[in-house]
Amino acid sequence: MKTIQRAFHxxxxxxxxxxxxxxxxxxxxxxxLEDDKPDxxxxxxxxxxxxxxxxSYSNGSIISQLLRKTIHNKRALDESHFYLSNSTAADxxxxxxxxxxxxxxxxxxxxxxxxxxxxxxPEGEHPITDHLQAKRARVENIIRVMAGSPNxxxxxxxxxxxxxxxxxxxxREAYRENKRKQRLPQHQEHSDAxxxxxxxxxxxxxxxxxxxxxECHKLKEQLHSMQRLLRQLQEKFLQVYNQEDPExxxxxxxxxxxxxxxxxxxxxxxxxxDDFERKNSRMTAxxxxxxxxxxxxxxxxxxxxxxxxxKQELSRAVNDCVDRVFKKASSxxxxxxxxxxxCSSPEISMAGDRKSQQASSALDQPQAEEAAAxxxxxxxxxxxxxQSPQDQTEALSLVVRKPTVAPLSSVxxxxxxxxxxxxxxxxxxxxxxxxxxxxxxHLLKYGPHSNFGGLPCIxxxxxxxxxxxxxLPWDTIAMRSKVTxxxxxHHPRPSSLGAVTVDNLCLPHVKIECGELQSMAExxxxxxLNISFQEGLTPSHxxxxxxxxxxxxxxxxxxxxxxxxxxxxxxxxxxxxxxxFSNFREFYYIQMEKFARQAIVDGVSDVKDITVSRxxxxxxxxxxHYNKANDFHVPDRFLEVAEITLHExxxxxxxxxxxDPSWKKAIYKVICKLDSDVPEEFKTSSHL
DNA sequence: GGCTCGCCTG
DNA sequence: CAGGCGAGCC
Numbered sequence: 292m293k294t295i296q297r298a299f300h301x302x303x304x305x306x307x308x309x310x311x312x313x314x315x316x317x318x319x320x321x322x323x324l325e326d327d328k329p330d331x332x333x334x335x336x337x338x339x340x341x342x343x344x345x346x347s348y349s350n351g352s353i354i355s356q357l358l359r360k361t362i363h364n365k366r367a368l369d370e371s372h373f374y375l376s377n378s379t380a381a382d383x384x385x386x387x388x389x390x391x392x393x394x395x396x397x398x399x400x401x402x403x404x405x406x407x408x409x410x411x412x413p414e415g416e417h418p419i420t421d422h423l424q425a426k427r428a429r430v431e432n433i434i435r436v437m438a439g440s441p442n443x444x445x446x447x448x449x450x451x452x453x454x455x456x457x458x459x460x461x462x463r464e465a466y467r468e469n470k471r472k473q474r475l476p477q478h479q480e481h482s483d484a485x486x487x488x489x490x491x492x493x494x495x496x497x498x499x500x501x502x503x504x505x506e507c508h509k510l511k512e513q514l515h516s517m518q519r520l521l522r523q524l525q526e527k528f529l530q531v532y533n534q535e536d537p538e539x540x541x542x543x544x545x546x547x548x549x550x551x552x553x554x555x556x557x558x559x560x561x562x563x564x565d566d567f568e569r570k571n572s573r574m575t576a577x578x579x580x581x582x583x584x585x586x587x588x589x590x591x592x593x594x595x596x597x598x599x600x601x602k603q604e605l606s607r608a609v610n611d612c613v614d615r616v617f618k619k620a621s622s623x624x625x626x627x628x629x630x631x632x633x634c635s636s637p638e639i640s641m642a643g644d645r646k647s648q649q650a651s652s653a654l655d656q657p658q659a660e661e662a663a664a665x666x667x668x669x670x671x672x673x674x675x676x677x678q679s680p681q682d683q684t685e686a687l688s689l690v691v692r693k694p695t696v697a698p699l700s701s702v703x704x705x706x707x708x709x710x711x712x713x714x715x716x717x718x719x720x721x722x723x724x725x726x727x728x729x730x731x732x733h734l735l736k737y738g739p740h741s742n743f744g745g746l747p748c749i750x751x752x753x754x755x756x757x758x759x760x761x762x763l764p765w766d767t768i769a770m771r772s773k774v775t776x777x778x779x780x781h782h783p784r785p786s787s788l789g790a791v792t793v794d795n796l797c798l799p800h801v802k803i804e805c806g807e808l809q810s811m812a813e814x815x816x817x818x819x820l821n822i823s824f825q826e827g828l829t830p831s832h833x834x835x836x837x838x839x840x841x842x843x844x845x846x847x848x849x850x851x852x853x854x855x856x857x858x859x860x861x862x863x864x865x866x867x868x869x870x871x872f873s874n875f876r877e878f879y880y881i882q883m884e885k886f887a888r889q890a891i892v893d894g895v896s897d898v899k900d901i902t903v904s905r906x907x908x909x910x911x912x913x914x915x916h917y918n919k920a921n922d923f924h925v926p927d928r929f930l931e932v933a934e935i936t937l938h939e940x941x942x943x944x945x946x947x948x949x950x951d952p953s954w955k956k957a958i959y960k961v962i963c964k965l966d967s968d969v970p971e972e973f974k975t976s977s978h979l
Numbered sequence: 980g981g982c983t984c985g986c987c988t989g
Numbered sequence: 990c991a992g993g994c995g996a997g998c999c
Binding site for chain 2: 866959
């Protein structure tokens with residue numbers, strides 16, 4: 292066995308040494324395993340392995356080729372190996388004291404590192420005759436063939452190039468650990484010594500070599516552990532990869548092809564365990580890259596699958612919804628308006644009907660102003676509906692819902708019902724059969740009775756249903772909440788389109804109006820209120836009132852009626868308008884008091900120093916409140932009145948009159964006399 | 980008693 | 990901005 296070991300040593304030392312130039316050519320390092328850069332090795336490796344397997348042979352490759360030929364022609368190659376190895380064995384292995392057990396050497400003869408562990412005993416080998424060396428070489432080759440044949444058989448001739456390439460690197464990286472050491476870490480100690488001795492640069496000095504050996508030993512241990520981990524990762528990766536592969540086949544062919552190539556390569560690498568170490572270095576890089584690529588691909592594909600699935604499901608759901616709605620509409624025989632078709636909630640249904648009713652009622656309105664108001668509101672409403680039916684479903688529900696509920700809460704704050712008041716009358720006035728839609732059925736559950744009964748001003752008699760109620764147009768319903776909602780019209784809402792309002796129903800002092808409503812309701816329980824209340828207060832009216840406040844703080848009822856000709860005045864409307872101005876005054880006086888006190892705090896000693904100009908903070912505050920759009924030129928008279936008012940407050944506060952609870956009354960008495968005439972332009976709605 | 984106004988509150 | 994309330998006026 293000793294002879295065999297020597298033969299291994301000689302032959303593999305030859306291979307190693309001859310391969311060094313090649314290694315240096317491809318690797319930036321000195322050949323040390325820690326310098327083995329997979330990234331650098333990879334291209335070379337691939338090229339040799341696949342692109343040009345037999346084309347270019349380096350020195351090491353030639354040796355590998357020769358070694359491979361020995362499989363077929365042992366004797367011829369034995370000689371060449373013998374001489375070559377004999378010439379280079381001496382300087383490559385000086386200190387290989389640790390002779391690996393014969394068992395290891397035998398088993399791992401095929402491994403390039405097999406010779407590493409054998410070590411060299413050049414001192415005693417030289418006397419050996421050529422004959423003995425030849426024998427040794429033959430035995431070596433025989434053992435090599437025995438160990439290396441499985442790979443050859445396994446991969447077949449097509450793998451020869453791969454084998455050659457591997458052999459090349461086996462030879463030049465012969466100093467490295469063999470797969471056995473990787474698989475059997477417990478043998479590392481034995482092999483490491485010899486292995487280190489193979490390091491070309493470490494053969495000059497024994498002492499240096501010992502220290503370096505230790506370092507290399509540690510590094511190798513780390514490398515081995517990492518290699519084991521890498522191998523495990525590779526195995527797992529391949530498992531996953533193989534599982535994922537079928538899915539990839541359904542994808543684009545380029546990726547699949549590339550991945551298949553990679554997989555094949557990988558399988559070859561793994562199957563050939565001889566060069567596992569070297570392979571690991573490459574696999575480390577390749578596998579990492581592949582892991583990234585494949586992982587990314589997997590992730591992308593999963594995302595794509597999910598995306599496609601979601602798209603399909605969503606589109607299908609939308610289609611189903613549309614189909615059901617249209618099917619329902621067709622089954623009921625209704626020529627549903629776009630709003631109705633899209634409606635899936637009572638509120639939405641009401642919206643659609645409201646619009647139609649609005650349009651029809653607008654045609655019936657004799658007054659131009661009223662028609663104009665309706666048209667405006669209609670335009671607003673239509674604008675909100677100018678969407679595709681699918682889109683409207685959501686948009687309208689949001690738009691319509693609030694207006695319908697809000698008026699109810701304002702009219703009957705104490706009555707909270709799941710559905711707006713207007714909805715119930717609608718279902719009666721609308722000609723659509725109630726059974727056509729479960730939506731209407733839902734409305735029926737909350738019939739109009741309860742809603743109207745909730746109105747404080749409406750007697751129970753109105754709750755009675757009568758045939759007349761069926762014809763109740765939307766206008767009559769909308770107007771009930773019109774007034775209360777209209778003054779909220781800073782934010783125009785569909786509810787304001789109902790020009791007529793009966794909001795005054797909620798006002799306790801409008802009992803006469805309620806009585807009138809009652810008599811009307813007796814004739815028409817669902818209040819054909821549009822007969823007596825053609826128009827209500829709208830946001831435009833509110834804006835107009837605010838602008839009028841620049842002229843008059845205390846408008847008389849006559850003034851209001853004069854400048855709101857488009858309003859069908861009743862006590863409710865009048866009170867509402869009066870209330871508006873009361874609120875305007877409240878804000879006005881609050882601001883005056885505020886700035887007057889601020890002037891006092893600022894140390895203003897003379898009231899004449901207090902002025903109100905268009906640049907004043909006070910004016911800006913007032914203008915922001917009454918002329919938010921700033922599209923109205925505030926009359927100078929208002930500035931004068933404001934300044935007077937501010938002076939009054941300043942004087943009163945300075946005189947400590949504010950201690951009197953009614954100290955403002957004197958001021959009010961002064962200010963109320965400062966009203967001026969409202970311009971004639973305000974009499975026409977076009978002014979706004 | 981009816982109405983208006985202002986204050987307070989939400 | 991509206992509702993409630995009380996005070997004051999007629």
